[in-house]
Amino acid sequence: xxxxxxxxxxxxxxxxxxxxxxxxxxxxxxxxxxxxxxxxxxxxxxxxxxxxxxxxxxxxxxxxxxxxxxxxxxxxxxxxxxxxxxxxxxxxxxxxxxxxxxxxxxxxxxxxxxxxxxxxxxxxxxxxxxxxxxxxxxxxxxxxxxxxxxxxxxxxxxxxxxxxxxxxxxxxxxxxxxxxxxxxxxxxxxxxxxxxxxxxxxxxxxxxxxxxxxxxxxxxxxxxxxxxxxxxxxxxxxxxxxxxxxxxxxxxxxxxxxxxxxxxxxxxxxxxxxxxxxxxxxxxxxxxxxxxxxxxxxxxxxxxxxxxxxxxxxxxxxxxxxxxxxxxxxxxxxxxxxxxxxxxxxxxxxxxxxxxxxxxxxxxxxxxxxxxx
Numbered sequence: 001x002x003x004x005x006x007x008x009x010x011x012x013x014x015x016x017x018x019x020x021x022x023x024x025x026x027x028x029x030x031x032x033x034x035x036x037x038x039x040x041x042x043x044x045x046x047x048x049x050x051x052x053x054x055x056x057x058x059x060x061x062x063x064x065x066x067x068x069x070x071x072x073x074x075x076x077x078x079x080x081x082x083x084x085x086x087x088x089x090x091x092x093x094x095x096x097x098x099x100x101x102x103x104x105x106x107x108x109x110x111x112x113x114x115x116x117x118x119x120x121x122x123x124x125x126x127x128x129x130x131x132x133x134x135x136x137x138x139x140x141x142x143x144x145x146x147x148x149x150x151x152x153x154x155x156x157x158x159x160x161x162x163x164x165x166x167x168x169x170x171x172x173x174x175x176x177x178x179x180x181x182x183x184x185x186x187x188x189x190x191x192x193x194x195x196x197x198x199x200x201x202x203x204x205x206x207x208x209x210x211x212x213x214x215x216x217x218x219x220x221x222x223x224x225x226x227x228x229x230x231x232x233x234x235x236x237x238x239x240x241x242x243x244x245x246x247x248x249x250x251x252x253x254x255x256x257x258x259x260x261x262x263x264x265x266x267x268x269x270x271x272x273x274x275x276x277x278x279x280x281x282x283x284x285x286x287x288x289x290x291x292x293x294x295x296x297x298x299x300x301x302x303x304x305x306x307x308x309x310x311x312x313x314x315x316x317x318x319x320x321x322x323x324x325x326x327x328x329x330x331x332x333x334x335x336x337x338x339x340x341x342x343x344x345x346x347x348x349x350x351x352x353x354x355x356x357x358x359x360x361x362x363x364x365x366x367x368x369x370x371x372x373x
Contacts, residue, residue, distance in 0.1 A: 013038030015045060019146030020338055020367065021071035025063040027345040031368040032071050036150045037136040044153050045084035046098050051144040052077030052170040053344055053357040055200065055261045056284065060130055064286035068130060075144030076102045076128035079159060079169040089153045097159035100144065101172035102311050104128050104151050105135050116315035147364055157318050160325050167330040170356045171321055174331060176312035178205035178257060179320040181280035184309065185255050189213030193255040196269055198225045200356045201259035201282060206232045207329045228354065253277055263289040267297045273304040280309045333358045338367035
């Protein structure tokens, strides 16, 4: 059994943590020491190995969705190893791999929670960062760009021992965010479907759809991703900036998933649905760039369904992770050290990253030391 140093614990059993934090809406990270709540009887302490960078981290850090409390430690795609377990824990033992996604707690009592749809908790899900933790004195949660995390075993995800730990973390957000609506819409083999936006979310959606045997068309803005689309198994790639390629796309698809994190025209994609087709929207742009649809546009695009999808509950996240590992479905990632988060954020903002950055948290101490020089 692994031993946890007593120096890790502060007063009242709180756990010392260190991470990389933003202190303003400018995407610049500096080291931060802070504490997490004590490891309760039903909790586990995870030593974080890898933490993915999601565009949501950037929106939240830049104060683009709602007021951000600084200092801010981002990261809700977390993969690591269990270092300590509470006395009532049965799901994990010390040394197991464990993950954390966007949800770290909820009321557990409402109908949504009882159905395993904690993201719709009537009291409000407690998010991995920038969330008021009403289970722990309303403290503001800090995310996974850090060396550890304390979480209830119920909200931690079991990671199989044969998982590729360097690539598994983004599954906890990007994976379930795309897996969930694909299954909600009952996409099946032979369906003609489309993915709008080939980024961190989009390239996961393509892999799940191809695995199901659907015929996938990808829509994006640049020629740079055409080869990637083919490699991932898409049957077609459409550059939306090329009017010629856009011709003939209307009333073609039974399912479209939009992962676009910027302002765009959703009606263009709605018109591409067959009668009775469904469009799932999972991309979340900054508030000022939120796309809109008029009621009249929906009337004229009659008998087509448009819905939003929000990550997935804990049971579905576990199902997605097990399915992904068993079928070798992973994000394409670039592993970076902790002292390169600033650069990574800027590349995501500028659209210079194809898929997902993942931070190797073993480099955190080096980042802290270099920052002190």
